[in-house]
Ligand code: NAD
């Protein structure tokens with residue numbers, strides 16, 4: 001296969017590129033990434049010299065850039081997005097541009113060349129579930145997004161589905177739960193908690209901390225996308241979730257604190273996030289039945305491995321937190 005991966009310098013996209021080139025050594029990957037604050041070419045160390053890998057710095061909102069990047073490609077895996085809810089509350093505009101307009105531009109390029117299009121989306125499009133219930137999101141759950149981030153992702157999902165129904169574009173969509181693992185930008189809860197503790201800083205927990213997320217180890221996500229690309233039914237959406245029992249934010253933070261030998265005085269309850277969704281939980285039985293998907297990395301074990309990864313890669317996240325990582329690609333690539 002010849003893949004165009006968008007947003008491949010971000011957290012999940014870079015894990016996916018490592019995963020794909022390791023497991024499909026004969027394939028070719030083009031990585032199109034704007035290198036926003038969230039894009040970091042240091043996430044791709046070891047890959048950049050692979051002759052099957054090409055990096056293009058560019059914006060998915062620009063049709064000329066996208067058309068060029070899509071030349072000779074048979075599959076697009078679309079990760080590029082503004083991905084942080086808190087930023088979308090402060091500055092929604094770039095979310096509308098990248099997540100909605102950018103997806104439209106990619107769809108147009110795919111339509112002209114009839115390229116298979118896999119769209120990476122989120123469970124946040126479904127809104128919030130009640131605490132203390134056993135209700136789960138399903139593929140048919142109506143969309144009800146709460147933040148500018150989730151609303152922009154919802155809009156992009158609708159566009160992708162419409163290109164299948166209207167133009168017969170071969171698409172698939174995955175809506176996944178909260179990922180964690182190596183190379184996650186330390187603005188998200190888990191890497192923020194780990195790196196703050198190493199730095200001796202407190203961990204901010206929003207509101208009462210009883211909000212529940214369905215945690216998914218990033219490699220399970222990569223495997224799920226692989227299954228969808230290889231076996232997924234064209235036109236379909238698959239929900240992909242993790243294997244955790246329901247665990248609240250404050251429990252996640254306490255677990256990290258215990259594993260790192262600190263105490264609960266490191267928790268700082270802060271004011272509530274506006275529009276904060278209470279609970280996410282996914283029913284991934286369709287992906288299990290049709291694709292043989294099953295999360296293989298337990299939260300219990302992989303939260304420990306994730307902590308160890310951040311402890312071993314202090315240089316990586318310190319450069320991210322200080323902003324130095326943006327110098328790296330200027331030096332290496334002159335971009
Ligand atoms: P991220 O913020 O770590 O990375 C996003 C990447 O996209 C960065 O490399 C950035 O430079 C690039 N990018 C942003 N705007 C761009 C543009 N206009 N043109 C080209 N590149 C651009 O995000 P992530 O956590 O890796 O998420 C990847 C995808 O997965 C997103 O679509 C997100 O909505 C989805 N998702 C994420 C999670 C999660 O827990 N992180 C869960 C479900 C779905």
Ligand code: TYD
Nearest residue numbers: 085178187188189190204205206211213249
């Ligand atoms: P986050 O990692 O931002 O992912 P998302 O908002 O996409 O679910 O947040 C995960 C949960 O942790 C969410 O309920 C918000 C909460 N949170 C905090 O309590 N404190 C923080 O500093 C952050 C970043 C998140």
